[in-house]
Amino acid sequence: MILRFIKESITRAPRRKALIIAAIAMGSAVATAMLGVMLDIGDKINRELRAEGANIVVTPRAAELTGGVGSINASAANAANYIPESQVPNIKKIFWGLNITGFSPSLAAQDGALQVQGVWFQHPYKTPQGETQTTGIGKVNPAWQIVQGRWTPDVNNECVVGASAARRYGWKPGAVITVFGSPFKVAGILSTGDEADDRVFVPLERLQQLTGRPGQVDQIDVAALTKPEDDFARKDPKTMTAKEYERWSCANYATSIADEIEHALPGTQARLVRKVADSEGKILSSVGGLMGMITLVALFSAGLTVWSLTATTMMERRGEVAIMQAIGATRGLVATLFGLEIALVGLVGGVMGAVAGVWLAHYVGASVFHDAIEVAWILPWLIVFSAMVIALAGASQPLYRTLRMEPADILREGV
């Protein structure tokens, strides 16, 4: 009986049903697409912002404890002042290891007027999960451009030179230069606009041999995906209660990641590069806020559209309700019949909309970020559910009012 009622209702007015289903589907599609993009865009922008370079710098702690007033102690460069290279991959072992997109250990040295830095170019390492990945200077600074030549693949007698140094000394790719009495072939010229333009980059291992500091690095640049700082993040971990500390270290704030790195690499201190870390926090929170607000507006209007549409339809079908009541249907039965029908319409429209919305979100991701937007699996289900609830809610008020009116009055009105 119920099924027949619904079937009849659809076959009698297929066009009208199609219109409602289409409207619900459109509302659900907008909602799904907006929510999908909004929930993932922060992550996407965060990755884009990693082009700014490292947001955390790790240095040996000993460096800050030596020396005295008014003088730089010669022991500032002594053997105790280093991080063992073998420990560097431990950075990936921290709780937020997966959020660390790259790290680049380096060793600085001065050969006459020339600033030399030993770095990893493309260095393989083992992750705690047992995979082999590569990292290095290019991974941490993706915006750095080689203007001539190419990056070197960690070959012992090749180097990359900064654009200013290259101009000053007239170096071209392919030239052979002498650093610490050892010949290096210039593989490429690097243009960055910052201090790196004045430097010569050589493979780390080679510089360690040349300067007699095997297995040592004096700085690690770390690029991490972090959460924008809020007031809680700025609290001093030392003044927190145990519970607060747990919450703090379980969030991927830049400060808590730095704190974890210090624990993973004893004897070091990890500091935020304020310029990068602070600014990206600001940008991420305003992008998040913007998307959140637009989503809110879109959800609100999608909801209202579905609501008003079902309300209108219900009102137009007052005659049907009156006839059913006139031939003896109870209020409960009428409410059940219409409720089921509307729920079914909401379900069909919601499912169509959710599918279309997921597709639209993917389309936005693919065309803007060249990368898939990940839509959480629960989102389409939530949307379908909300579509049904909103449709029912929209219909309930007019239905309730009609049910309480005298059928005779409605029928005489000749709606």
Next chain:
Amino acid sequence: MFFRFVIRALQYRKQRLWLSFSALAIAAALATVLFGIYGTVERRMRDEFRSYGANVVAVPVGGRTVPLELVAAAEKLGAVAAPFLVTSANGMVVSGFVPAKTTALTSYWHVQGSRAIGPGECLAGELLAARLHVGVGSRTPLCIVKGIVSTGGAEDRELLVNFDTAATLAGIHDSASLIEIRAPGDQVETVRATLAQQFPAADIRTIVAVAATESSVVRKIRASLFLLTLIILAITTLCVTSNFSEMVIERSREIGILKAIGAIERRIAALFISESAALALAATVVGYAAGLFAAAAIGREVFGGIFRLQASWLVFAGVAGVMLIVAATATAIAASRIWTIQPAIILRGE
């Protein structure tokens, strides 16, 4: 007579119209918010990127300094510029800066104590301060420490003094060792090229990481907003279209009567289109007003600052245009039925 018909038609079906009207007003408000946000998002995002500081830097080519006139030249081009002079004294790296000019470029400095320094006063980098065991208010042979700076960069190991103090220490006049410049995000290359032409003695570089990231992020946010706006508008338009067609179709009986008493089809169609247009215009006005408030609230919530209504005729015209076109097309499509309606059949109740 024509207008009386339109007005009466609007009055007669109040409740039905009220619902359509609110649906249309919602669509208009949504369009206003989206147009408004899309129009300002680029400028606002670029403002946020200012906190990254300089995107262009001038350093000496051959000698040790760059001329100070470069600061004024950069400012004339609409950029913010601040000179720095790095020298050494007592075995420390001493860096001279102009506090007033530097503030805008270094909003990321975390200063404990006071940021403003006078003659004989200085800021100490965090690492240097730890090494020297000095704090806010301590005296060093050079100056009184007014604040401790933490940046995560080179400043952490430096003593920051007034530019003139550093110039005296170094014995240099009218030049700096480094000039940091923040050019408006979309004019970085122009500013760099102009300055490079004016000052061949300086190496003017674009800081790739800052400039490239800014343009790529701004472009991507604008592009995603554009697509989302398009999707929302397209879907809203479809909903509005069906709403308008529905309004004509459900009045078949009325059309039948009009035809039966001798109205010509064109006249009836004109009637319906004017009705829809009136409704669309009214909905635009209400929706636009609501959208303005929503956009202002979003602007304040997201980007901070004051609650400001930014009425723009362009946005209003855009919204009104979209609504009118949608109303006219939708009604016209539905109105094509007017020609096929047979009064006798409709009125008999089929």
